Amino acid sequence: MAYKREIDRLPIPPADAKVTSAVCHYCIVGCGYKVYSWDINRQGGTDPATNAFGADLAVQQRVETPNWFAPAMYNVVKQDGRDVHLVLKPDHDCVVNAGLGSIRGARQGELSYSEVTGTQAQRLKDPLVWRYSGLHPTSWDDALDLVAEVTRRVVEDQGEDGLLVSAFDHGGAGGGYENTWATGKLYFESMKVRNIRIHNRPAYNSEVHGSRDMGVGELNNCYEDAQLADTIVCIGANPLEAQTNYFLNHWIPNLRGSTLEKKQAELPDEPHDRARIIFVDPRWTVSINASVIEAGRDRVLHLPIKSGTDLALFNALTTVIADQGWVDHAFIAAHTAGYDEMLQANRTTPEQAATITGLSPEQIRTAAAWIAEPKAGGKRRRTMIVYEKGLIWGNDNYRTNQALVNIALATGNIGRAGGGCVRMGGHQEGYVRPSDAHIGRPAPYVDQLIIQGKGGVHHIWACDHFKTTLNATEFRNAYKRRTDLVKYAVESVPYADRARLIDAIMGAIRQGGLFSVNVDIVPTKIGAHSHVVLPAATSGEMNLTSMNGERRMRLTERYMDPPGRALPDCLIVARLAQKLEESWRRAGKPEIADRFKGYDWQTEEDAFMDGFHRHANGGEHVTYERLRAAGTNGFQEPAVGVEDGRIVGTKRLYSDGRFGTADGRARFAASPWRGLEAAGKEQERDRFPYLINNGRANHVWQSIYLDQASDFVMDRWPYPFLEINPADMAELGVKAGDIVEIFNDNGATQAMVYPTPTARRKETFMLFAYPTGVQGNVVSAGVNELIIPNYKQTWGNIRKLADAPEATRHLTFKSKDYRVA
Amino acid sequence: MERECKNLAEVGRRQFLKGSVAVAGAATATVSTQTAAAPRAPGVEYPVVRLANLADLVVDQPLRIRYPDRRSPGALIKLGVPAEGGVGPDGDVVAFSTMCPHQGIPLNYVAADKTLNCFSHYSRFDCEKAGFQIWGHATQNLTQFRLRVDDAGEIFAEGMDDLIFGRLSNVLDV
Ligand code: SF4
Numbered sequence: 001m002a003y004k005r006e007i008d009r010l011p012i013p014p015a016d017a018k019v020t021s022a023v024c025h026y027c028i029v030g031c032g033y034k035v036y037s038w039d040i041n042r043q044g045g046t047d048p049a050t051n052a053f054g055a056d057l058a059v060q061q062r063v064e065t066p067n068w069f070a071p072a073m074y075n076v077v078k079q080d081g082r083d084v085h086l087v088l089k090p091d092h093d094c095v096v097n098a099g100l101g102s103i104r105g106a107r108q109g110e111l112s113y114s115e116v117t118g119t120q121a122q123r124l125k126d127p128l129v130w131r132y133s134g135l136h137p138t139s140w141d142d143a144l145d146l147v148a149e150v151t152r153r154v155v156e157d158q159g160e161d162g163l164l165v166s167a168f169d170h171g172g173a174g175g176g177y178e179n180t181w182a183t184g185k186l187y188f189e190s191m192k193v194r195n196i197r198i199h200n201r202p203a204y205n206s207e208v209h210g211s212r213d214m215g216v217g218e219l220n221n222c223y224e225d226a227q228l229a230d231t232i233v234c235i236g237a238n239p240l241e242a243q244t245n246y247f248l249n250h251w252i253p254n255l256r257g258s259t260l261e262k263k264q265a266e267l268p269d270e271p272h273d274r275a276r277i278i279f280v281d282p283r284w285t286v287s288i289n290a291s292v293i294e295a296g297r298d299r300v301l302h303l304p305i306k307s308g309t310d311l312a313l314f315n316a317l318t319t320v321i322a323d324q325g326w327v328d329h330a331f332i333a334a335h336t337a338g339y340d341e342m343l344q345a346n347r348t349t350p351e352q353a354a355t356i357t358g359l360s361p362e363q364i365r366t367a368a369a370w371i372a373e374p375k376a377g378g379k380r381r382r383t384m385i386v387y388e389k390g391l392i393w394g395n396d397n398y399r400t401n402q403a404l405v406n407i408a409l410a411t412g413n414i415g416r417a418g419g420g421c422v423r424m425g426g427h428q429e430g431y432v433r434p435s436d437a438h439i440g441r442p443a444p445y446v447d448q449l450i451i452q453g454k455g456g457v458h459h460i461w462a463c464d465h466f467k468t469t470l471n472a473t474e475f476r477n478a479y480k481r482r483t484d485l486v487k488y489a490v491e492s493v494p495y496a497d498r499a500r501l502i503d504a505i506m507g508a509i510r511q512g513g514l515f516s517v518n519v520d521i522v523p524t525k526i527g528a529h530s531h532v533v534l535p536a537a538t539s540g541e542m543n544l545t546s547m548n549g550e551r552r553m554r555l556t557e558r559y560m561d562p563p564g565r566a567l568p569d570c571l572i573v574a575r576l577a578q579k580l581e582e583s584w585r586r587a588g589k590p591e592i593a594d595r596f597k598g599y600d601w602q603t604e605e606d607a608f609m610d611g612f613h614r615h616a617n618g619g620e621h622v623t624y625e626r627l628r629a630a631g632t633n634g635f636q637e638p639a640v641g642v643e644d645g646r647i648v649g650t651k652r653l654y655s656d657g658r659f660g661t662a663d664g665r666a667r668f669a670a671s672p673w674r675g676l677e678a679a680g681k682e683q684e685r686d687r688f689p690y691l692i693n694n695g696r697a698n699h700v701w702q703s704i705y706l707d708q709a710s711d712f713v714m715d716r717w718p719y720p721f722l723e724i725n726p727a728d729m730a731e732l733g734v735k736a737g738d739i740v741e742i743f744n745d746n747g748a749t750q751a752m753v754y755p756t757p758t759a760r761r762k763e764t765f766m767l768f769a770y771p772t773g774v775q776g777n778v779v780s781a782g783v784n785e786l787i788i789p790n791y792k793q794t795w796g797n798i799r800k801l802a803d804a805p806e807a808t809r810h811l812t813f814k815s816k817d818y819r820v821a
Numbered sequence: 822m823e824r825e826c827k828n829l830a831e832v833g834r835r836q837f838l839k840g841s842v843a844v845a846g847a848a849t850a851t852v853s854t855q856t857a858a859a860p861r862a863p864g865v866e867y868p869v870v871r872l873a874n875l876a877d878l879v880v881d882q883p884l885r886i887r888y889p890d891r892r893s894p895g896a897l898i899k900l901g902v903p904a905e906g907g908v909g910p911d912g913d914v915v916a917f918s919t920m921c922p923h924q925g926i927p928l929n930y931v932a933a934d935k936t937l938n939c940f941s942h943y944s945r946f947d948c949e950k951a952g953f954q955i956w957g958h959a960t961q962n963l964t965q966f967r968l969r970v971d972d973a974g975e976i977f978a979e980g981m982d983d984l985i986f987g988r989l990s991n992v993l994d995v
Contacts, residue, residue: 001905002953002962004982008864009990060892061987063925068987070922072960100924100942106960240943244958248942286956290943698956712960716953810905814934816956818943821931 001810003715007071011085013052014044021631022088022556023546024105025173025539026701028425029246030548031105032094032632035540035559040076040083040116066092066099072712073101073109076116077560083116086560088540094632096223096548102244104701111706112540113563122522122709124535125564130487131495135533140565140575143532147459148579149498150515152587153506154456155191161454164446164514165196167461171430171546173539174199174462174521174569178604181611182570183461184433186577190595192438195455197446199463200426202470203787204436204443207392208423210401215659215666216409219429221384221420222550222636222651226250227259228266228418229384230273231370235280235310235404236390236792237424240287241698243388246424246549247287251275255295267417270379274299276370281390282307282693283723283765284758289817301367304760305357307691308395308681308793312673314403315346316353317368318410326372328380328412335657336409338668345670346403356673372411382418383411389695390792392423396677397788402669409666415654422549427702430546432616442786447471451478456509460518461569462536466525467703467769470789472776473747483529485513490531505531519572522705525771536569537562542604545612545627547637551650554634555627570607574599621647678782678790688744688795690728691763694775695792697721703769718807720767720775722751722798725759736813737804742766744796747777752808757815764798865992867980872897872916875909875974881932886916888966888978889992893985894919894927895966897976898948900935905951908968908976916966916978917952920986922959937963951982 017038024031036052038044044051046058053067061067069089077086088109092099113120127143128135154162167183168175187193196204208218226232227250239247253259257274264272278301279288291300305313321327322343332339350361357364371383385408391400408414408421447465449455451474466476489508493500505515518530521538541562547553562568567575581596601607605624612619618639626647627634635649642648659666676682699716700707707713722740734740738753750773751766759765766775768791778796783789872886880901888895896919903912919928921939928937928946936955937946944957952963967980985991 002947002951004951004962004965005984006982007984008867008981008992010984012989057989058993060993061925063920063927063987065925065987068925068989070960070986071984101958101960103954103958103960106958110960286943293943698958810950810953812947812950812953812955814936814945814947814955816945818938818940818945818956819931819934819936820938820940821929821933 003711005071010069010071010074012044012046012057013085013087014038014042015050015052015054017044017052019052020557020559021091021554021628022540022559023428023548023554023632024108025544025556026104027172027243028428028549029096029243030172030428030546030552030554031097031101031245032091032554033088033105033108034091034632035557036087036089037079037084037559040085064099070106071110072107075109075112075114075119077112077114079560081561086112091632096249096552096632097245098249100245100249103698104244107710107712108540111710112560120522120706120709123563123566124521124523124533125566126535127565128533129495130490130531133491140567143534144575144579147517147532147576148583149502150505151457151459152580152583153502154509154515156587157506157510158456160191160193161195162456163191163193163195164449164455164458165193165461166446166458166463166465167196167198168463169198169431171428175427176430176539176544176546177432177612177616178542178544178607179569180430181432181615182573182607185598185611186573188434188436188438190577190580194439195444195446195449196439200468201787201789202445202447202783204439205441205786205788207397207788208401209786210398210669211405211421212660213667214402214405214409214669215661216405216414216421217653217660218423219425219549219551220414220653221422223250225384225418225420225652227254228263228382229254229275230375230381230418231383232275232277233280233371233383233385234277234287235385235387236392236394237386237388238281238285238287238695239424240290241285242426242696243424243549244698252290252294255291255299271376276301278303278367278370280305280310280313282691282763283760286816286818293818293820301363301370303359303363303367305359307693307763308676309357310391310394311396311400311403311671312348312353312356313359313364314400314407315348315671315673316350316364317371318343318403318406319347320350320365320368321372321407321410324368324373326368326374327410331412331657332410335659335665336668337665339410342406342668342670345672346406348673371407380412382416383408383413384419385413385421386424388424389426393789393791395681395790395793396674397784397790398786399669399671399674403671406668406671409668414666415652415657417652420652425549428546428548432612432619434615445783445787447475448781450482450514451475453482453512455514457515458517460516460520460526460530462520464524464526464703464705467771467774467776469776470779470783470791471746471781472774472779474781479514479526480529482512482514483516483531485511486515486531489513519569521566522709524705534572535564535566536572537566541566542568543624544604545608551637552634553622553627553637554630554632555624557628568604570604571601574601574607676793678780678784678793680780680782681790681793684744684780684795685793688797689762690742690796690798692742692775692778692794692796693763693765693792694768694794695765697767700767704771708771716811717767717770718772719750719752720770720773721754723754723756723759723765725761725763726755726757728761728764729753729755732798732800734800735804737808737811738800739802739805740798741801742778742796742798744778744794746780749773749775749777750801755813758817865990867992870978872968872976872978875914875970875976878914881935883930886978888916889981892993896928896930896937898930900948902949904949906965906967908970914968914970914976915948916968917946917948918964918966918981918985922961922963922983922986923957925986
């Protein structure tokens with residue numbers, strides 16, 4: 001039976017409940033939330049004077065009411081040591097989400113740590129160290145002393161290249177400006193660590209180098225542009241599932257035609273209509289379905305390309321647009337360089353592109369017209385172009401990214417209302433770090449270093465590569481082997497004999513062992529192999545700042561205590577730095593010890609002031625106090641000043657036509673098609689019958705780190721789904737809910753069959769990063785020239801493992817697409 | 822009820838009325854004087870409400886019902902196939918709240934696949950699987966009403982399995 005909470009009433013927040021601002025700590029959209037908290041022994045009443053909503057709660061509330069919260073938005077948590085009721089409810093006054101909550105974010109209340117309701121009992125509460133064949137609690141002092149001592153000894157032996165680091169680089173939970181600054185200061189200022197990688201990719205690099213190298217930052221527009229655009233082009237993204245409330249609150253109104261008045265008011269000198277939309281995606285998605293429902297079939301163009309052929313399509317679009325004379329010559333002349341060379345290098349006819357992409361030349365010409373054909377009266381069409389992991393984790397990332405930005409520049413659509421060429425984003429952002437220039441390009445492929453036995457100590461900050469890396473089988477096996485060597489060594493001596501313990505660990509490291517330190521909020525798959533596990537606080541348990549996909553920066557004010565002895569990552573960094581300083585001093589290296597000064601932060605606000613305030617572009621205008629006053633609407637980065645105590649931000653980047661290059665001119669890029677570029681991909685496609693496309697589902701956030709303890713989510717997806725065409729199912733002899741094995745030369749994994757009539761034959765789609773079936777097992781080690789992984793172009797075989805197990809028998813397997821009766 | 826009316830007009834504008842649960846049968850819910858079957862502590866006490874008679878039901882034609890009071894719309898549906906929580910001789914009679922637990926938008930019944938659908942945000946719930954959210958934004962599966970059928974074929978609602986939208990107590994404190 002479908003999971004039900006059997007809840008039939010909830011406590012009423014009293015009129016004097018404490019109300020603070022928060023931002024959803026999950027996806028890039030960064031929806032605003034209001035946090036209500038009040039003493040455990042109190043309740044409000046139904047009378048408007050006695051409850052926090054000022055509403056008559058004795059009656060049924062209207063649709064979309066702000067005066068209600070779902071059971072998943074409620075919990076009992078600790079605030080300064082006392083139990084309080086907590087409600088985390090979407091904010092109706094936030095311009096981002098206007099009261100909408102998604103199936104992920106609107107469960108933040110329930111996914112909070114509670115000793116009373118028992119939610120998130122999985123949270124890490126104490127520092128743990130490996131001793132006597134298990135991870136057992138110890139003090140912060142003991143744990144950090146061990147980490148510092150081993151780290152220092154490894155660096156003495158191998159130099160700083162012996163220290164491998166995996167770290168978040170984003171905003172929201174497991175990130176934020178406070179924590180990216182702290183980790184960045186430790187590894188890039190106190191040390192110059194090169195062998196560092198990011199949570200979702202095996203090196204320290206931008207996912208959008210291509211765009212940045214052209215002088216175009218990847219988050220250059222604002223969410224309002226989706227309401228103003230004439231045409232939206234969506235590439236390799238599924239916004240209804242992965243950026244839910246951006247799509248619902250900003251795209252859908254334009255597709256429905258309900259932003260016409262706004263368009264007329266803001267852009268009065270041109271004709272307006274509701275938006276058209278183009279999707280470039282090998283598969284049909286709920287986003288495409290919803291667009292067809294709202295805009296009608298004649299205003300939605302789905303281009304179901306062959307997987308990995310986006311680049312050829314983009315070059316053909318640029319060619320058609322140029323040949324039709326639809327380019328923005330004035331913009332190109334004033335603000336760009338390299339147009340003619342680009343066009344010459346990239347020239348691709350629709351017929352050539354049709355052969356590569358599997359589309360028809362007519363589809364390509366139609367798309368070009370929707371993007372660039374002038375409106376009535378010769379007015380330029382406003383086209384917003386967005387992309388995400390279909391492109392970012394797809395074939396030939398760098399060139400494909402550039403080929404797309406070429407289109408946006410050629411049509412003058414960057415820095416302009418209703419335009420932009422932006423990534424949609426996964427996490428929120430929150431990056432402020434000292435320069436990483438010492439890492440160089442391409443950055444070291446850290447996974448390969450680990451596999452090859454390099455390095456001696458690994459610091460992991462909120463990453464679980466066992467679920468979220470490519471070539472995961474080989475990586476996992478190497479990791480286990482190397483960390484086991486250290487475990488045997490630890491067990492060969494009494495734990496409390498620190499000198500012998502360190503010697504034993506160092507001996508194991510010299511034999512190829514790896515000492516693993518894992519900082520996280522919950523136990524992870526990789527952390528199970530660590531020797532030290534450190535408990536971190538998450539958003540809401542500390543003050544945390546981030547920005548969303550339109551660079552909207554907000555402060556989530558601390559609303560509850562972290563579990564046990566967990567600390568904000570930035571303060572863990574501070575303590576670790578102090579321990580490293582002591583260790584180097586004890587070792588008689590005061591000049592190195594001195595590099596670890598400057599971490600005397602007492603609070604996360606101290607880290608913020610040291611980092612963002614002093615180092616971010618416009619950071620000098622930003623303080624916690626001003627952010628608190630700005631609430632869930634915050635301001636859009638970069639800050640350019642302060643007026644009447646309010647931070648003044650920047651709505652769109654490049655609206656003055658000055659781009660991020662030395663001369664201010666954006667650069668067109670030559671980016672000709674070169675097939676499947678990553679090593680081994682062409683052969684894999686030729687050898688295996690099934691495309692194992694992969695990505696997200698709206699139910700779950702990131703690597704399921706909190707959702708793995710959610711009955712609601714695990715009931716829906718006990719195993720990762722594999723969307724597959726029913727005719728393929730018949731051929732394989734499998735039914736809905738059956739467990740299948742997916743295998744190729746890289747490894748094998750498992751998934752649950754989800755019949756999907758809209759899936760093309762031999763093109764499956766698997767839920768990514770799931771603990772009960774890791775898609776990364778079957779992804780090859782092939783990367784692009786800048787070490788960007790290529791998860792999407794994966795091919796494999798499929799065979800039946802088992803009939804539908806009990807956990808899948810009560811599930812629904814109906815189409816995910818909304819239907820009109 | 823102004824908002825609900827406005828909303829139904831919106832449904833009409835988008836030509837969804839045809840498929841909405843407003844296929845009004847003669848089902849005027851009447852509040853029974855019987856007390857709830859099993860008092861639940863510390864929750865609320867549900868009224869027992871007669872919804873309809875089995876003879877009133879036609880497969881895939883939902884009756885609009887109100888439970889536990891007239892401000893809380895639901896659908897009583899004979900699915901024609903046995904279903905989770907189904908009652909009646911064929912185990913195929915089910916009832917659900919039709920206020921979407923996401924934002925309270927009225928759900929439309931789609932007979933073709935026996936689902937309840939939100940026209941505003943596209944959430945979908947499976948009537949054969951206890952209101953399982955197939956896809957959508959709600960943080961809970963759809964609230965199902967617990968039903969009982971007596972010897973005369975009278976169908977009663979006696980409780981429900983989750984909080985319904987727009988109230989912090991399923992039984993309002995009036
Ligand atoms: S759309 Fe994203 S930011 Fe908004 S509530 Fe959902 S997960 Fe959170």
